[in-house]
Amino acid sequence: MVLGTATVGGRSTGECSVYIPTAQVVAAAFDLGKPVGGLLLIRRGDTDTWRLETTSGRYFVKGYWPTTGGQFTSGGLVEQLAVAMPFEQRAMAAGVDLADPVPPVEPELGWVTRIHDRLFRVYDWIEGRTVRPEDDITEWLGRTMAIVHQLQPVGEVGLPDWWRTALRPRADWDEWFTEARRRGEPWSEVAWERLPRIVELTARIEQLGEVAPDRVMTHGDFKSHNILMTANGPVLIDWDSVRSDSAAMEAGRIAEMFGGRTLEAYVGAGGDVRWAGEDLYLGVARAELQRIYERVLVLLDRMPAPRWMGTRDEVIEQLRESFDRLGQWRGCP
Structure with a gap:
């Protein structure tokens, strides 16, 4: 660090x-x-x-x-x-609100x-400000995400490789958590408590990864820090993380962040999430596994800390929060 x-x-x-x-x-x-x-x-x-x-x-x-x-x-x-x-340019031509x-x-x-x-x-x-809790952007966000998802279908079945980064065999987690306990890491005990949940969700995500039918190119980071509120309405910024993803899985993740009305607006604008069924929000769990995976490896000195991750104490707190959220996750907002 x-x-x-x-x-x-x-x-x-x-x-x-x-x-x-x-x-x-x-x-x-x-x-x-x-x-x-x-x-x-x-x-x-x-x-x-x-x-x-x-x-x-x-x-x-x-x-x-x-x-x-x-x-x-x-x-x-x-x-x-x-x-x-090129995808950003395509979105601009389609009328997406961007810089x-x-x-x-x-x-x-x-x-x-x-x-x-x-x-x-x-x-x-752009003269604007960040999104506040009282801002109702659900209609705009759902509609914008639907437009973006229709720009460039990939035409392949299955989830992209970046989904699989944190899908590790149980032996890897056993090794890392054993080392954490040996080193006296303050998060080691809760890590062992969450291990059955990690194994269960890994298996579900691996199964989903073989059948997801709706891969598209997408902005990939529809989060509040990438949305500016302006006098003319919201603007979606930072298109550097464009990637392929399951349209339904991304829609589920964003609905979990911003509320169910976002999903209603998404479907109303042509988005289709029906195939996902009870797995619609599984991308939320995958994102939590990713956060856990990265922070465990950083804290065990297995990988360098990205610049945005913060101090060691901050990383420990982030890891504890992720373990808590994973324990509470029930598959819907």
Whole structure:
């Protein structure tokens, strides 16, 4: 979980070894006019994001980390973007509410350019805010998800490979939990309590993985942090995680997050979830297994922690919460 060293215009920032451009460099690369001030950092995560104001307007700047990508496609970041950007363009043409990309002067791929061996892209700035609990976006979200799911059917039976990452044999979980107990990890006992549930759900998901009939390409991350509320309504942002998925399984996961009316709107807009039956919300359990799998391996030093995962204490708390949710999961919201 140790970060390295970053450089800004050749000087160290003491964080990560990745190039951070100046406002002038970004403005020139995307023909944005003269900057009015520097890059204003918004967040650091799987990608770094900034706000940039120039004489031609305000812009949202995204700088990709080289290690981003590869989870949902073969290859790495470039291969992921090669899948994601054409689908984003298709969604834009279909009228999906999303941010307007700004083309670079010298494209590396689609809307992305390379500056000092790092990939960047820019959008027009959107004046908006994050979704609040009192915002009713269920109708919009269900309709938008249905439109997205109809853009590019895959035509294959079965769930994609990324569903299977956390579907491990019992022997693996036995090994990891035994090591956790030996090391005195504070989460080891609840891990053993949840093991029968993990084994049961793994078997159900493996069976579903062979028969799911509705694979489509999709945005893949319909979550509140990727939805902006604007004066003209919600906008779906961050299309970098485009992947294939079962349409019904994703609809079930999102309905579990936002409520049953989302599912009603989805079906009303042409979405079909009938085949899934009692397994409609099984994707929620799979996501919990994924969170458990990743955090167990991080805490046992079997894999490096992603930048967004937080401190060791935060990871332990995240793992405990996932164990609790898995124990309470009953297959419906």
